[in-house]
Amino acid sequence: MFRLEHVSKRYGSLTALDDLCVTFPAGTVSAIVGSSGSGKSTLLRLLLGLDWPDTGQIFIDERPLAREDRLAVRRRIGYVIQEGGLFPHLTVRGNLALLPRHLRWSRARIEARALELASLMQLPAQVLERYPAELSGGQRQRVAVMRALMTDPPALLLDEPMGALDPLVRFELQEGLQQLFHELGKTVLLVTHDLPEAAYLASRLLLMRSGRIIQDGNAADLYERPADEFVRRFVAAQRAAPVPER
Ligand code: ADP
Numbered sequence: 001m002f003r004l005e006h007v008s009k010r011y012g013s014l015t016a017l018d019d020l021c022v023t024f025p026a027g028t029v030s031a032i033v034g035s036s037g038s039g040k041s042t043l044l045r046l047l048l049g050l051d052w053p054d055t056g057q058i059f060i061d062e063r064p065l066a067r068e069d070r071l072a073v074r075r076r077i078g079y080v081i082q083e084g085g086l087f088p089h090l091t092v093r094g095n096l097a098l099l100p101r102h103l104r105w106s107r108a109r110i111e112a113r114a115l116e117l118a119s120l121m122q123l124p125a126q127v128l129e130r131y132p133a134e135l136s137g138g139q140r141q142r143v144a145v146m147r148a149l150m151t152d153p154p155a156l157l158l159d160e161p162m163g164a165l166d167p168l169v170r171f172e173l174q175e176g177l178q179q180l181f182h183e184l185g186k187t188v189l190l191v192t193h194d195l196p197e198a199a200y201l202a203s204r205l206l207l208m209r210s211g212r213i214i215q216d217g218n219a220a221d222l223y224e225r226p227a228d229e230f231v232r233r234f235v236a237a238q239r240a241a242p243v244p245e246r
């Protein structure tokens, strides 16, 4: 679904992405892990066409990404950020309707899709009337995921969607997302700096450092066969992280 070929991105003298070559096949769930500033968000932003590489090329379904594809890309890729990114002056229904309305969906179709997703995300239908400030943090993130799924995009990119949640709410949303990824069969890229969360939700883990991918494998590879001393320290820093059986 996504392929990056020698993609580099610099901000001034800082290299956010350094000659990245990586493929994310359709229908796979990958977690991007790494410390702050390692280029994780930049990678997602480039895939969404929100920013452009200085060098190299991005392919979406084997098609080189071009600036004029931006709207098409928004329909094909759902995007969720840490704070949810919901518009505070719109109700949940209003937030969910933004992109579909832009695509001239009928009111009835938007409503039906909103209700379908509320049920999928285990939220009561009354949530649609509420404003983001009237929701709990966990509900807000569920709504953000619903909004990203409105047009049923084949891909979903999530940038630390659970970073701001307390542990129990986070645990529940992790379970919800695990089920969702499993059921929907979408291409998912999840950014997190939580290794157990990555291992729970994704079959492939990519560890980034200074704009490069320094290890690409499953959880057992990272835990048992760290590529270098940094990976070993990164893994060791996650206390009591259970290694899932595979
Ligand atoms: P991560 O998501 O892994 O924390 P980012 O991709 O956000 O890292 O950022 C990678 C590096 O690029 C960081 O050093 C960050 O400060 C820098 N950076 C990201 N976006 C910008 C920007 N718009 N302007 C300047 N520097 C940026």
Ligand code: MG
Pocket (backbone or CB within 6 Å): 037, 040, 041, 042, 159
């Ligand atoms: Mg980030």
